[in-house]
Amino acid sequence: MLISDEFTNPIKRRAMMEKRMRKVAGIEAAVPPPALSGPRDADVTLIGWGSTKGVVEEACEILNDEGIPANQLQIRWLVPLHGDAILEILKDSRHTIIVENNYSGQVCALPAQRNQFCAKRAHSQIRRRTLHAAPYCGGGERTTRRADETLRSHARDYGLRRETPMATSVQRASQLTMADMKGKVDPDWCPGCGDFGVLAAVQKALVELRIPNHNVVTISGIGCSSNFPGYMNTYGMHTLHGRALAVATGLKLANHELTVLVTGGDGDGFGIGGNHFVHSMRRNVDVLYIVMDNQIYGLTTGQTSPTSRVGMKTKSMPFGNIEAPINPISLALAAGATYVARGYSGEQKHLTELIKQGIEHPGFSFLDVFSPCVTYNHDNTYQWFRPRVKKLEDEAGYDAAVWTAAMEKSLLWGDEIPIGKFFERTDVPTLHGAEPVLNEGPLVHLDPKVPPDVARSFIEELM
Numbered sequence: 001m002l003i004s005d006e007f008t009n010p011i012k013r014r015a016m017m018e019k020r021m022r023k024v025a026g027i028e029a030a031v032p033p034p035a036l037s038g039p040r041d042a043d044v045t046l047i048g049w050g051s052t053k054g055v056v057e058e059a060c061e062i063l064n065d066e067g068i069p070a071n072q073l074q075i076r077w078l079v080p081l082h083g084d085a086i087l088e089i090l091k092d093s094r095h096t097i098i099v100e101n102n103y104s105g106q107v108c109a110l111p112a113q114r115n116q117f118c119a120k121r122a123h124s125q126i127r128r129r130t131l132h133a134a135p136y137c138g139g140g141e142r143t144t145r146r147a148d149e150t151l152r153s154h155a156r157d158y159g160l161r162r163e164t165p166m167a168t169s170v171q172r173a174s175q176l177t178m179a180d181m182k183g184k185v186d187p188d189w190c191p192g193c194g195d196f197g198v199l200a201a202v203q204k205a206l207v208e209l210r211i212p213n214h215n216v217v218t219i220s221g222i223g224c225s226s227n228f229p230g231y232m233n234t235y236g237m238h239t240l241h242g243r244a245l246a247v248a249t250g251l252k253l254a255n256h257e258l259t260v261l262v263t264g265g266d267g268d269g270f271g272i273g274g275n276h277f278v279h280s281m282r283r284n285v286d287v288l289y290i291v292m293d294n295q296i297y298g299l300t301t302g303q304t305s306p307t308s309r310v311g312m313k314t315k316s317m318p319f320g321n322i323e324a325p326i327n328p329i330s331l332a333l334a335a336g337a338t339y340v341a342r343g344y345s346g347e348q349k350h351l352t353e354l355i356k357q358g359i360e361h362p363g364f365s366f367l368d369v370f371s372p373c374v375t376y377n378h379d380n381t382y383q384w385f386r387p388r389v390k391k392l393e394d395e396a397g398y399d400a401a402v403w404t405a406a407m408e409k410s411l412l413w414g415d416e417i418p419i420g421k422f423f424e425r426t427d428v429p430t431l432h433g434a435e436p437v438l439n440e441g442p443l444v445h446l447d448p449k450v451p452p453d454v455a456r457s458f459i460e461e462l463m
């Protein structure tokens, strides 16, 4: 049997390979790099190669007709790839969808392959964009129409559908409406529950601040109020009882460009989660923490909570609560929260303004919201709150920059209960701002400087 010594002699093999690579490099100079077709300032870039050309063209037309500006980057050759030219084009792409007519996702695998060779450029630059692969299986027997339908349904699945957070992100932020913020699931709260008012106010605040859904993450613990993320069309996590702030801290440090909303109840936040509450404020984690404070455990059908008043009869204390409640506003001020406010779900407009302030505040924003539980708390009802709540904004001379004045106001309880902004300061660095590593940009965009196999085994160990 004869075997070419190109395969057996390593020196010859190397020489042959280098010769081929020189040829390929020559071709790269001879063939034009791929160019974008369609509007330059598009929300979605569809990347296709080979036989996907026609269907991608058609998908672009349809998307543009539907008011979603889309353009097309058609790659003619994978070798030579013109990788730098492609990366340059993708720098301006807001959402990128790779459309592939093969089983293995060859084009999509390229960024990862390139990462082996020139780690920083290919990988981090592509990862900075929302990169989605929409491979579909094709073959001779499929008609163009069928392929086109497949592509469009993949494109929807990967982000162009209204119900997904990504979907509304392709809309211009100025066109956001309340409907865009609505989650797929309708709330299962009891009719009249105060949490409905908080949900509407959060959605309104995001629309008014024009924050696209895909930039928002809503994180909760466990409780009626903690079902909140399911009712929002944002990214979200329904975590463990009392652990929402811990998860939110990790998330904010991983990507501090995101707007992080933490939502939950008084039991979740001040009872089991009391430790995280105090330390998140001390650290000035840049999140908005909204507590739907109904002074009871609602989900578990009416037990005493850390904010239940002395004497209140509940399932767990049928002869009346013997424990003094905590004062969330004083506690937040003492722990170093840099924005401290109280809202009432019966005062929608006012609540929306407080949520907007909290989102925009750089640092930990704490918003305690009276959100009556109409089923289990028969003491602190809408009728009870309505005559008592007084807006701090209506009080001439109240200065929310003065911590001692805020502390004094926080102690008021009875015929008059202040709502509004108690305190704000903006001169304290946020946790992510104080962390030098993050000065280079969000952690998710930084080169981990760890070989991929080491990173993979580390992640696998944690899973």
Ligand SMILES: Cc1ncc(C[n+]2csc(CCOP(=O)(O)OP(=O)(O)O)c2C)c(N)n1
Binding pocket: 222, 223, 224, 225, 226, 241, 264, 265, 266, 267, 268, 269, 292, 294, 296, 297, 298, 299, 300, 305
């Ligand atoms: C570790 C753990 N302990 C206890 C529970 C049971 N549990 C679920 S929700 C909840 C209290 C909910 O009260 P709150 O946070 O005030 O929310 P609400 O239902 O009133 O909105 C409790 C004790 C749990 N799920 N996990």
Ligand code: SF4
Binding pocket: 188, 189, 190, 192, 193, 194, 195, 224, 225, 294, 298, 299, 372, 373, 374, 375, 376
């Ligand atoms: S039990 Fe109370 S807190 Fe839970 S949904 Fe019903 S009214 Fe709201």
Ligand SMILES: [Mg+2]
Binding pocket: 223, 265, 266, 267, 292, 293, 294, 295, 296, 297, 298, 305
């Ligand atoms: Mg509660």
